[in-house]
Amino acid sequence: MTTAKAEELSRELLENVYELPHGEKINECIQCGTCSASCPSIAAMEYGPREIVASLRAGMLDRVLNSNTVWLCVSCYSCTIRCPAGIPFADVMYELKRLEVEKGLSKDSEGATMAKAFVETVDDHGRSVETKLLRKYFLRTNPFKALPQVPLAMKLFFRGRLEIFGRKIKGLENLHKMLAAIEENETK
Amino acid sequence: MNDEATRAYSYFPGCSVTATNRAYDISTRSVAGALGVELAELDDWNCCGATAYLPIREKRSFVLSARNLAIAEKQGRELATICNACYVVLRKTNKHLAEDPKLHEEVCQALAAGGMDYGGTVRVRHFLDIVVNDLGEEAIRSHVTRDLSGLKVACYSGCQLSRPFDDLDDPEYPELMGRLIGWLGAEAVPFPMSAKCCGGLAMTTRPEIGQTLTGKILKVAKQAGADCVTTCCPLCQINLEGYQGAVGAAIGADCSIPVLYFTQLMGSAFGLGQKELALKDSLTPVKALLAEKVGT
Numbered sequence: 001m002t003t004a005k006a007e008e009l010s011r012e013l014l015e016n017v018y019e020l021p022h023g024e025k026i027n028e029c030i031q032c033g034t035c036s037a038s039c040p041s042i043a044a045m046e047y048g049p050r051e052i053v054a055s056l057r058a059g060m061l062d063r064v065l066n067s068n069t070v071w072l073c074v075s076c077y078s079c080t081i082r083c084p085a086g087i088p089f090a091d092v093m094y095e096l097k098r099l100e101v102e103k104g105l106s107k108d109s110e111g112a113t114m115a116k117a118f119v120e121t122v123d124d125h126g127r128s129v130e131t132k133l134l135r136k137y138f139l140r141t142n143p144f145k146a147l148p149q150v151p152l153a154m155k156l157f158f159r160g161r162l163e164i165f166g167r168k169i170k171g172l173e174n175l176h177k178m179l180a181a182i183e184e185n186e187t188k
Numbered sequence: 189m190n191d192e193a194t195r196a197y198s199y200f201p202g203c204s205v206t207a208t209n210r211a212y213d214i215s216t217r218s219v220a221g222a223l224g225v226e227l228a229e230l231d232d233w234n235c236c237g238a239t240a241y242l243p244i245r246e247k248r249s250f251v252l253s254a255r256n257l258a259i260a261e262k263q264g265r266e267l268a269t270i271c272n273a274c275y276v277v278l279r280k281t282n283k284h285l286a287e288d289p290k291l292h293e294e295v296c297q298a299l300a301a302g303g304m305d306y307g308g309t310v311r312v313r314h315f316l317d318i319v320v321n322d323l324g325e326e327a328i329r330s331h332v333t334r335d336l337s338g339l340k341v342a343c344y345s346g347c348q349l350s351r352p353f354d355d356l357d358d359p360e361y362p363e364l365m366g367r368l369i370g371w372l373g374a375e376a377v378p379f380p381m382s383a384k385c386c387g388g389l390a391m392t393t394r395p396e397i398g399q400t401l402t403g404k405i406l407k408v409a410k411q412a413g414a415d416c417v418t419t420c421c422p423l424c425q426i427n428l429e430g431y432q433g434a435v436g437a438a439i440g441a442d443c444s445i446p447v448l449y450f451t452q453l454m455g456s457a458f459g460l461g462q463k464e465l466a467l468k469d470s471l472t473p474v475k476a477l478l479a480e481k482v483g484t
Contacts, residue, residue, distance in 0.1 A: 174302030
C-alpha cells in the first residue's frame, strides 16, 4: 500500500474518532501501554492497542488494517476504563472495524463475517435469530468448524432452546423505513 | 419517573432470551412477580444492535436502539434490561444522542419515517441494579423462605455491567451481585475473575481465545471453593455453561461447575418452583445442586 493511501486511512479514522464523545483524547496518548496490558485477546493480536496508536502517528495504519488485529477486540472495555488519558479505545476499535470493512480489508476475518451476518439477520427479522446467524456464519467461513458446535446444538435442541424459524417483528416495514432514512444521510 | 407504589418498569428482554437463554427471561419475570415489581414488556421491541451491529453500521445501530427507547418513552417509565450488552448499547445510544445534537436530530428524522420520536428521556437500568438499589436489603431478605446457608457462590458480573459505564458497580471488582447473594443467605466467595471477559462472540469466531478466557473464569471459580457460578448476562451464561468439556480440555483443568442466572438463585431462595425458574433448561447440574443445598 502506498504512503498516500495510509495517510488517507489515518485521516478518515481521526475524522470519525473526533466525532466520538471524548474522541479527541486520542491525541493525549502517552504510550503507557495500560490498554495493551489490559486486553484479554492481545496474545492473538498482531498489533496491540498501544501499537495501533503508535502506527496511526507514524502514518502506518495500513499495516494494522491489513492484519488480524481489530476484529479480535471483544468489546470488554478494559482498555477504556483504565486509560489514564481517558481515551475511549474500545470505541476507536469500532471505528477501525468499520473502516476495515468499508475499505474491503477484512475479507478473511471471522469477526467481520460474523458481524455482517448479524446485521443481515437483524435487518431481515428486526431481531437476532441465533440459528440463522450461525448458519450464515459457518456457511461463509468453514462449515466443518460448525461440527464442534453440534453436541451443544443437540443439548439446546432437546431442551427446546433452539429457535428454528425466526419470527419477525410486527413493525418491520416501519423499521426498514427508519433504517433507509438514516442511510440517506451517510453510510457510516 | 417510576411509580413508587407499584414499582413498575418498562421491560426490554432482548433477543437472546427469547429462545436460547429463555430461562433468564422466565426466572426474571417470576422473581419480579414474587417481589411485586411490574415489568411491562415493550410492545414489538427490536434488536438493540448489540456489539455486532455497531462495528458495521453505527448510525443504523443507534436507530435500532432509539426505536426501543422511543417505545419506552411513551410508557413513561425507566427501562429494565437483563442483558449486559443490551444495557450498554441502549445507554450508549442515550449518551451519544445527548452529547451530539446533530446525531440526535438525524436519528429523530429517521424515527419519524416510521412514525416515532425520541426526546432522550428514558433511563436504562439493569435488573440487578433495580433489585439491589431500588428494592434493597430489607425487601429482598423479607422474601427469602429457603435456607441458602452453606451455598458458596462465585458471582460473575462480566464486562459490560460496569464497563464502560462505571457508575453502577466497580469496573475491576464488582460487588453488586455479591451483596445480593449475601442477602439471600448464601456466601459470595472472593472471586477476582468477576469482571474478566468470557470472550463473548470469540467463543464462536475464535474458539481458542474464547476457551482460554472462559476457562480461566471457571477454573478460578472452582479454586475459590464455589459450588456454582451466577451470571447476569445471557452470552456470558452460554459461554460458561455450554462448553465446559472443550474448555477444560483446552486449558488442562477441571472446569465443570454449575452455572445459573442470579435470578434463578433468587427465585430458589424465595421458594419458587423449578418450572418458574426454568431449571430444566440448564446445561450444568443446577437442579441437583439446588435440590441438595436448597431443597428446590
